[in-house]
Amino acid sequence: xxxxxxxxxxxxxxxxxxxxxxxxxxxxxxxxxxxxxxxxxxxxxxxxxxxxxxxxxxxxxxxxxxxxxxxxxxxxxxxxxxxxxxxxxxxxxxxxxxxxxxxxxxxxxxxxxxxxxxxxxxxxxxxxxxxxxxxxxxxxxxxxxxxxxxxxxxxxxxxxxxxxxxxxxxxxxxxxxxxxxxxxxxxxxxxxxxxxxxxxxxxxxxxxxxxxxxxxxxxxxxxxxxxxxxxxxxxxxxxxxxxxxxxxxxxxxxxxxxxxxxxxxxxxxxxxxxxxxxxxxxxxxxxxxxxxxxxxxxxxxxxxxxxxxxxxxxxxxxxxxxxxxxxxxxxxxxxxxxxxxxxxxxxxxxxxxxxxxxxxxxxxxxxxxxxxxxxxxxxxxxxxxxxxxxxxxxxxxxxxxxx
Numbered sequence: 266x267x268x269x270x271x272x273x274x275x276x277x278x279x280x281x282x283x284x285x286x287x288x289x290x291x292x293x294x295x296x297x298x299x300x301x302x303x304x305x306x307x308x309x310x311x312x313x314x315x316x317x318x319x320x321x322x323x324x325x326x327x328x329x330x331x332x333x334x335x336x337x338x339x340x341x342x343x344x345x346x347x348x349x350x351x352x353x354x355x356x357x358x359x360x361x362x363x364x365x366x367x368x369x370x371x372x373x374x375x376x377x378x379x380x381x382x383x384x385x386x387x388x389x390x391x392x393x394x395x396x397x398x399x400x401x402x403x404x405x406x407x408x409x410x411x412x413x414x415x416x417x418x419x420x421x422x423x424x425x426x427x428x429x430x431x432x433x434x435x436x437x438x439x440x441x442x443x444x445x446x447x448x449x450x451x452x453x454x455x456x457x458x459x460x461x462x463x464x465x466x467x468x469x470x471x472x473x474x475x476x477x478x479x480x481x482x483x484x485x486x487x488x489x490x491x492x493x494x495x496x497x498x499x500x501x502x503x504x505x506x507x508x509x510x511x512x513x514x515x516x517x518x519x520x521x522x523x524x525x526x527x528x529x530x531x532x533x534x535x536x537x538x539x540x541x542x543x544x545x546x547x548x549x550x551x552x553x554x555x556x557x558x559x560x561x562x563x564x565x566x567x568x569x570x571x572x573x574x575x576x577x578x579x580x581x582x583x584x585x586x587x588x589x590x591x592x593x594x595x596x597x598x599x600x601x602x603x604x605x606x607x608x609x610x611x612x613x614x615x616x617x618x619x620x621x622x623x624x625x626x627x628x629x630x631x632x633x634x635x636x637x638x639x640x641x642x643x644x645x646x647x648x649x650x651x652x653x654x655x656x657x658x659x660x661x662x663x664x665x666x667x668x
Contacts, residue, residue: 359386369424422441
């Protein structure tokens, strides 16, 4: 598209002659009137030309404003509106306006109408739109359906045979070729989806799903879903009941780490229970002979004894003839015979006070009336272990005996 604009050339009259003065102008386009920048103008000649391809289906008309400014006097600016109409060319092929889906009854006869189709085209030819319908080349010999052009931009889809069966084929895809009358003519292919359905005698559709044949008579899909849901719930309940019964039958198994039972731990060192946690078998208490035979040979080689056990001064006639008492005496004998083990813990049996006891009577019944008259010097004779007690009772410190 080309258009040439020019400035007016004013004429000035003089007494003897007429002189024409040429006005030089600079041309431009008001960009607010052409935001898409479809056009441009030559600044010197004023030739209006296209800058981008034009599409009539997008904008059929363009309204722009051309500006002209005098070069000698820039303040003199003029404008003129320009209206441009875009002419149509056949650049769009016809097509279906929507997705077509038809159905054919199983009891349909040959030549029965199943669908009427139409097309649309964005082009606007001078002679008007006219469409032609036919089967696509790949379906020209289709034995099931045919296309009849109505010569009014519509077409009918007819059956060629009878005896359609859902179990054999439930869906047919029919390609239809659509052409226009443009120069050059354009065409496109649209697909018609045809479903085979079961119908009543009046042609009303009953069901277009092939699964309907697999259901019992008069059993709808909703009823089938309800039945399946009930079966699923019953299966879940059965599984829960079986799981609970199996849980009840399983015996309670105590983990080894959680197996907490009463035990006896022997400590050979005072305050060292964290290091010495050797436990003996409680069953050995019921067999003192084995304890006597096996324990007598065990000796401690790390420390010297400080005091002797007082059990040797206990008359044996006072001992109770019992299994536990025999076991305790055996353990005392084992400790007394061990020359290198200090008897930190020992069992002292007192059947009577005074006679037979190295410590003498510990009773305060026969003591003096006042604590000041009582003498605790004998505590110094008991050795280093009673030194603190002797200091508390003010016993005189004498030479420490060597034990």
